[in-house]
Amino acid sequence: MSKFEEIKDFIISCRCVLLRYNPIRSECGLVKIGNPSSASPVFVSGNYFHTVKRLEKALRGLDCYLLVCDSAGINVWCASGVCDFNEHKIADSVNSTGLSEIVSHRRLILPLLSASGVDLGGLEKECGFKGVFGPADFRDIKKYAGNGFKLEPEMRLVRFAFAERYYNAFGMFAVFLVPVIALKLIAGKKHEGKIHFLLLMNFINIFSNFMLYDRLPFKYPANNSLFIGALIQLAIAAYSLFKRPFRLASYIFCSLSAFVINFLVSVDMLGSTPFYKTTIAHWLSSADNKSLFQPLISQDLCAGCGSCALVCPKGLFTEHGGTVRVDYTRECCECLACVKQCAPRAIKNKNGPVFKDDIKSIENINEIMN
Numbered sequence: 001m002s003k004f005e006e007i008k009d010f011i012i013s014c015r016c017v018l019l020r021y022n023p024i025r026s027e028c029g030l031v032k033i034g035n036p037s038s039a040s041p042v043f044v045s046g047n048y049f050h051t052v053k054r055l056e057k058a059l060r061g062l063d064c065y066l067l068v069c070d071s072a073g074i075n076v077w078c079a080s081g082v083c084d085f086n087e088h089k090i091a092d093s094v095n096s097t098g099l100s101e102i103v104s105h106r107r108l109i110l111p112l113l114s115a116s117g118v119d120l121g122g123l124e125k126e127c128g129f130k131g132v133f134g135p136a137d138f139r140d141i142k143k144y145a146g147n148g149f150k151l152e153p154e155m156r157l158v159r160f161a162f163a164e165r166y167y168n169a170f171g172m173f174a175v176f177l178v179p180v181i182a183l184k185l186i187a188g189k190k191h192e193g194k195i196h197f198l199l200l201m202n203f204i205n206i207f208s209n210f211m212l213y214d215r216l217p218f219k220y221p222a223n224n225s226l227f228i229g230a231l232i233q234l235a236i237a238a239y240s241l242f243k244r245p246f247r248l249a250s251y252i253f254c255s256l257s258a259f260v261i262n263f264l265v266s267v268d269m270l271g272s273t274p275f276y277k278t279t280i281a282h283w284l285s286s287a288d289n290k291s292l293f294q295p296l297i298s299q300d301l302c303a304g305c306g307s308c309a310l311v312c313p314k315g316l317f318t319e320h321g322g323t324v325r326v327d328y329t330r331e332c333c334e335c336l337a338c339v340k341q342c343a344p345r346a347i348k349n350k351n352g353p354v355f356k357d358d359i360k361s362i363e364n365i366n367e368i369m370n
Contacts, residue, residue, distance in 0.1 A: 025073035026052040030097040034063035038104040041149065043134065043141070044093075045111065046071025046085050050167075051138075058138045062145055067108065069093040080117025081335065081359045087119045091126035100128060109134040109149070112156060115311035115337035117361040136313050137161075151310070158313035158333075160213075169210035172268065176202050176261050183257075194254055197239065201232045201258050206265060220276065221269040222289045229262030277334040277356050293334040293355035295326050301346035308338035308347060336362060 026049040033056065042065045045055050052068055059066060069089045071079035079085035090108065094100070110118060112133045120131045135144050135155040144155055180202060184195040208228045209221065216224035236258060240251035270278050270289045278289040295308070295316060304322030316330050317338065336359045339347050349355055349369040357365065 023073040024049040026068055028068050028070050028093055028096075030093075030099065030102070031056065031066040031068060033059045033066055034061070036063045036065050038102065040064050040103065041109055041145070042067055042099065042103060042107070043109045044069060044090060044114075044131075046074070046076040046079055046114075048073055048075050051075055055138050058141055062142065064145075065099075065103070067093055067097065067099065075113075076111050077113040077116075077335070080114045081361055083117065083361050085114055086117045086361065087123035087126060087131075090118065090123055090131070091129075094127040094129055106130055107132065111138075112136040112151075112311060113158065113313060113335075113337075116335045116340050116359055118340075120341075121343075133311055153315065156310070156313060157315050162211075165210040165213070169207045172210075172265065173203060173206045176206070176264075194250055197236075198254055198257050201236065201254075202261050205229065205232055205258070205262055209265060209269065220289045222266045222283055223287060225262060225266035225269050229259065229266070232258050232262065271356070271358070276331060277358075279356055291332045291334040291355070292349075292351050293332055293336070294328070294350040295332060295338055296348045296350045297324055297326060298346045298348055301344045303344050303346070305343070307341040307343070311337040311341050313337070335359070336365075339365070339368060 026047045028047050031052075040063050043055070043059065044067045045052055047068050047070055052066075055066060067090075069085065070092070071085040071089065074084065076085050090110070094108070100106075106129045108123075108129045108131045110131045110133050113136055115133055118131060123129065123131045132149075133151070134149075135141060135151065136158045137155070139161075140155045144151060177199075180195065180199050183198075184192065205225075205228050208216075209225050213221050213224060216227060218224045218227060233255060236251070236254050240246060240254070267280055270276075270280060270283055276289050276291045278292055282292060283289045297308075302324055304319065304324060306317075306319030306324060308324060309317035309319045313335060314330055314333055316327055316332060318325050318327065334356055339345075340362050345368050347368075353366055353369055355369070359365070362368070
């Protein structure tokens, strides 16, 4: 790749991060990494541009193929849950690229976070390739390959590393930057100071939430977001009182605008899958955003296959001697990968029909839960 192409890809990736709700799609197809042969492994990805470029970089040094499949340009975890990344999309890419003529094996290494949307049996029926789930984090791919493509328990766990926090913070800041800029254009120079102050408070709010989420005083991210919002309200009050003359209208404008932004950030935290997942109504009534879905294994139906343990990104399940147990000291994020991959439908919800229910890739989900 030329220096110009690297710079271009970097600029496009920055655009992806800043405007995460308007993603850029990478071209679907088969990418050669290194000098692959017919026996080389095939890794599968969605077509979110930023992810594809990071994967290509992570795979350097391996001789392999990267099969980029249509995920509507969004990350596979989100895409899998809403049916934008599934066995049909992967089979389409396999067939359209003529992969069966290129490789001698029939094995695809899928991202583990796609387990909530991919039916492995259906995938094999459609294209003849067997899917296996690889690491949850692409940074573990080389370790996974060096381990004989054996998935160690820690490779299944989702991590919210510094880079991911940084990307999420910038993405959300860009979302709220648009209305602030609009306010500045409407208000004009007369209110420029208030707008700049509001922008600073917005920046502190969002970046504190993401970069310091595990160092703030409360357990749940949405509550920490409100805590930061309260500190910002104190800062706005102090700024307004010490600035002379005191203008009530100016104070109300800044305080109300900051509150709206803070509340929307808090609500977004309720559905951030690296954390927990709950409904707005439950959070407002109970002040916690613990996931309402809590897996309960029906031992009468359980086949003891351990598929749930293989795909859980939070490590809730353990399998010993054909018996599967749930570790309730760990926190579920309601990705429902365990439910999707459980053939006998042995996983229920301790709370019955009460859960967020925003995963659309599982048919008759409410019947399964009851």
